[in-house]
Amino acid sequence: MFHYILRRLMLMIPILLGVSTLVFFIIHLVPGDPVDILLGETALDVNKQVLRQALHLDKPIFVQYGYYVWNLIHGDLGTSLVTNKPVLPTILSRYPATLQLSIAAMIIAMLIALPLGVLAAVKKYSIVDNVSMFVSLLGVSMPNFWLGPLLIIFFSIHLDWLPVSGRGTISHMILPSVTLGAALASILTRMTRSSLLEVITNDYVRTARAKGMRESRVIFKHALMNALIPIITVLGLQFGVLLAGSIITESIFSWPGIGREIVQALQRRDYPMVQGCVLFISFTYVVVNLLTDIMYSIIDPRIRLG
Amino acid sequence: MIYIKMYRFLFVLFLVGITACPNTKKEGKQLQKDINNELVIGIENAPANLDPRFATDAYAIRIGKLIFPGLVTLDENFKPKPLIAEKIETLNDTTYMITLKKGVRFHDGQELTASDVEYTFKSIMDPELKSPHASGFQKINKIEVLDPYTLKITLNEPFAPFEEQILVFGIIPKHVAENLKDKFNTNPIGAGAFKFEKQLDGGDVYLVKNTNYFETPPHIDRLIFKVIPDVTVRMLELLKGSIDLTQNALPQTLLERFKNSDKVNVMYSPSASLTYIGFNLNDPMLKNSKVRKAIAYAINREDIIKYKFEGHATLARGALGPINWAYEPNVSTYEHNVEKAKKLLDEAGYKDPDGDGPKARFELVFKTSTEKERIDIAKIYIDNLKNVGIQLSLRTHEWGVFFTDIQEGNFHLFSLKWPFVAYPDFLYYIFHTKSFPPNGANRGRYTNAEVDKLLDQSRKELDRGKQKEIFSKLQNILADELPYIFLWHEENNAVVNKRVKNYTLSASGDFQSLINSSISE
Numbered sequence: 155m156f157h158y159i160l161r162r163l164m165l166m167i168p169i170l171l172g173v174s175t176l177v178f179f180i181i182h183l184v185p186g187d188p189v190d191i192l193l194g195e196t197a198l199d200v201n202k203q204v205l206r207q208a209l210h211l212d213k214p215i216f217v218q219y220g221y222y223v224w225n226l227i228h229g230d231l232g233t234s235l236v237t238n239k240p241v242l243p244t245i246l247s248r249y250p251a252t253l254q255l256s257i258a259a260m261i262i263a264m265l266i267a268l269p270l271g272v273l274a275a276v277k278k279y280s281i282v283d284n285v286s287m288f289v290s291l292l293g294v295s296m297p298n299f300w301l302g303p304l305l306i307i308f309f310s311i312h313l314d315w316l317p318v319s320g321r322g323t324i325s326h327m328i329l330p331s332v333t334l335g336a337a338l339a340s341i342l343t344r345m346t347r348s349s350l351l352e353v354i355t356n357d358y359v360r361t362a363r364a365k366g367m368r369e370s371r372v373i374f375k376h377a378l379m380n381a382l383i384p385i386i387t388v389l390g391l392q393f394g395v396l397l398a399g400s401i402i403t404e405s406i407f408s409w410p411g412i413g414r415e416i417v418q419a420l421q422r423r424d425y426p427m428v429q430g431c432v433l434f435i436s437f438t439y440v441v442v443n444l445l446t447d448i449m450y451s452i453i454d455p456r457i458r459l460g
Numbered sequence: 461m462i463y464i465k466m467y468r469f470l471f472v473l474f475l476v477g478i479t480a481c482p483n484t485k486k487e488g489k490q491l492q493k494d495i496n497n498e499l500v501i502g503i504e505n506a507p508a509n510l511d512p513r514f515a516t517d518a519y520a521i522r523i524g525k526l527i528f529p530g531l532v533t534l535d536e537n538f539k540p541k542p543l544i545a546e547k548i549e550t551l552n553d554t555t556y557m558i559t560l561k562k563g564v565r566f567h568d569g570q571e572l573t574a575s576d577v578e579y580t581f582k583s584i585m586d587p588e589l590k591s592p593h594a595s596g597f598q599k600i601n602k603i604e605v606l607d608p609y610t611l612k613i614t615l616n617e618p619f620a621p622f623e624e625q626i627l628v629f630g631i632i633p634k635h636v637a638e639n640l641k642d643k644f645n646t647n648p649i650g651a652g653a654f655k656f657e658k659q660l661d662g663g664d665v666y667l668v669k670n671t672n673y674f675e676t677p678p679h680i681d682r683l684i685f686k687v688i689p690d691v692t693v694r695m696l697e698l699l700k701g702s703i704d705l706t707q708n709a710l711p712q713t714l715l716e717r718f719k720n721s722d723k724v725n726v727m728y729s730p731s732a733s734l735t736y737i738g739f740n741l742n743d744p745m746l747k748n749s750k751v752r753k754a755i756a757y758a759i760n761r762e763d764i765i766k767y768k769f770e771g772h773a774t775l776a777r778g779a780l781g782p783i784n785w786a787y788e789p790n791v792s793t794y795e796h797n798v799e800k801a802k803k804l805l806d807e808a809g810y811k812d813p814d815g816d817g818p819k820a821r822f823e824l825v826f827k828t829s830t831e832k833e834r835i836d837i838a839k840i841y842i843d844n845l846k847n848v849g850i851q852l853s854l855r856t857h858e859w860g861v862f863f864t865d866i867q868e869g870n871f872h873l874f875s876l877k878w879p880f881v882a883y884p885d886f887l888y889y890i891f892h893t894k895s896f897p898p899n900g901a902n903r904g905r906y907t908n909a910e911v912d913k914l915l916d917q918s919r920k921e922l923d924r925g926k927q928k929e930i931f932s933k934l935q936n937i938l939a940d941e942l943p944y945i946f947l948w949h950e951e952n953n954a955v956v957n958k959r960v961k962n963y964t965l966s967a968s969g970d971f972q973s974l975i976n977s978s979i980s981e
Contacts, residue, residue: 185861236508247661405689410662
């Protein structure tokens with residue numbers, strides 16, 4: 155197990171290097187000169203030249219890439235072209251907000267999906283099943299940019315229960331995490347239902363019932379435990395979607411996370427900031443995938459890692 | 461047991477989430493100890509850099525003005541009037557003697573002196589600092605500090621807009637900026653009505669009142685500029701009352717929602733903005749002024765103002781609006797007239813191949829950003845031009861791409877808005893031959909020897925009356941030649957919570973009136 159984790163951690167290095175290379179070249183292919191955007195049209199040519207030199211933007215792209223990688227392996231993600239502040243501390247101050255929102259969205263999704271999916275599977279083709287499936291269809295069909303304002307209008311304006319936007323207390327977290335987690339909850343509900351339906355007809359479930367075990371125990375101990383593997387796979391993969399989805403959700407709810415930062419940085423052609431943010435999102439994604447694999451072995455002891 | 465473990469795991473995650481939540485409520489209580497009233501202003505994006513030497517975005521400049529007053533400020537007609545300066549004497553065409561008010565103090569208690577002014581200007585001129593405003597300061601030849609309250613500035617050549625373009629810059633304290641260097645923007649100290657308190661990770665800016673302000677101190681204890689990127693959410697925050705004010709941060713279509721509100725007032729004021737259509741004058745078709753005039757006649761600006769802006773815009777006759785001191789109303793105008801447009805196109809040699817049939821006389825590409833309001837109006841242009849036989853194809857691009865295209869002259873027509881055409885010397889920047897990008901914003905590559913001559917003259921003429929005559933001539937030529945279609949001057953708008961008193965919406969759209977505003981609970 156230890157060797158497996160170590161190997162996977164080592165594998166992260168080429169993955170992140172690959173991601174950073176791709177992002178570096180893609181962002182440099184996008185039209186728009188950061189010096190023009192940063193200094194504005196009124197700036198003197200000489201000042202533009204000085205800034206280009208300082209940022210190495212006057213050098214060939216491969217030389218620029220060399221500087222980037224060299225700084226990267228020294229833990230330096232560069233300085234924001236817009237705010238003139240170092241990228242790493244800025245990201246580190248924003249990252250917890252994004253992580254917090256994504257984790258909260260995941261928890262909300264699981265709290266909704268697991269009971270609903272189990273209920274739908276146990277009461278197959280009943281009204282409960284139909285309602286659960288309709289709700290999950292609704293959840294996956296509603297885009298964040300529509301659901302977010304809708305929730306604000308209802309819960310913040312009409313009922314006056316929750317704040318409209320911003321980050322601060324737990325009440326600030328509810329609407330953005332529900333908005334972000336709605337689609338995941340729907341996917342997980344369907345996945346839980348189908349996965350549970352698949353195992354519920356297996357012999358060991360029938361045996362458990364034949365032993366006279368309580369139905370709830372049969373479902374939760376024998377059936378759900380075996381149905382969890384695909385659910386966790388989806389959960390791990392969907393965490394990346396949550397991080398990507400946070401870009402929209404954070405903009406709607408003025409949530410000061412990486413998603414909002416990346417949108418602003420892209421508009422301003424703040425190359426180091428975009429690169430840094432994408433690198434952090436990729437890093438999170440890779441770590442979550444590793445955690446997902448580790449979870450497999452915990453949930454199903456038959457799976458041995460290594 | 462696995463499901464119990466699972467839920468236990470979720471519970472732990474939830475606790476982690478809660479713990480990670482900053483306890484701003486507690487923090488807020490601590491902050492509010494000596495704060496009786498605060499005003500929250502919704503802004504679209506975070507000010508990037510509040511240091512006036514680097515501030516380029518609108519919010520950084522406008523918030524910065526509350527922290528860093530300049531030697532002069534602009535009045536309602538955009539004429540300069542002294543602020544930190546006691547008086548400004550013009551010794552000759554190129555020399556100015558500036559006397560500072562005594563007793564103006566920075567937020568740390570140190571007195572603002574001539575050395576601070578010298579330091580501010582010289583640091584902007586220093587190429588090492590890479591200030592985006594350095595170009596304007598290249599006109600300065602020498603700055604001499606005569607005593608703590610007097611300084612003499614000598615220019616390389618006469619430059620009439622010296623006061624409104626140079627002396628408006630916020631003054632920074634030498635003793636702080638020298639020590640902090642490029643970290644000054646994280647702890648900006650000025651001599652303004654409000655002191656910088658903090659800037660949150662998301663960009664929200666907190667200012668507190670400066671009780672030692674050299675003019676009447678503000679009544680409001682704290683201003684919070686809250687960044688709300690989403691336009692709908694800004695509107696909802698106003699409806700809920702969790703923000704008190706937005707200025708030019710909502711489109712007219714959403715302002716209609718507040719018409720009968722008992723919570724907020726909607727205010728309008730004339731502005732110095734100019735919305736225009738730019739032509740690429742290197743294009744053989746658009747070089748012909750008859751084609752440009754035909755397009756101007758074809759566009760139904762009157763209806764756009766009436767229906768899209770609900771009347772809250774003024775038809776433009778030139779780049780300068782009616783509130784500008786140099787505005788010239790007696791120029792050629794282009795009221796909507798389809799027949800005149802068709803006739804001009806015929807005269808230009810672009811006959812309609814099939815009368816009123818589907819075939820177009822020619823096709824042009826119109827570029828704009830992805831902003832919804834701009835796209836909606838562009839669709840009206842398409843329809844208007846179709847009526848005179850011109851096929852207009854719309855291309856929308858993300859801002860960076862669009863802006864690069866415009867700068868490189870990669871367009872037929874485009875539409876943009878200048879948010880603040882306050883000083884008439886702005887015409888130099890957009891129409892002088894020397895102002896082709898990257899040296900200026902003459903993006904259509906307009907060139908006219910007479911215009912260049914008049915613009916050069918306007919910079920050398922220090923007498924306001926004579927300057928006005930020069931600008932009148934210029935506005936006449938530009939209205940005849942139409943390097944732009946001067947569309948309209950959109951009014952400033954503000955949505956203000958009714959608890960805010962004495963707030964006025966200035967023509968410049970800045971936040972200066974918040975100094976005199978108060979809050980009734």
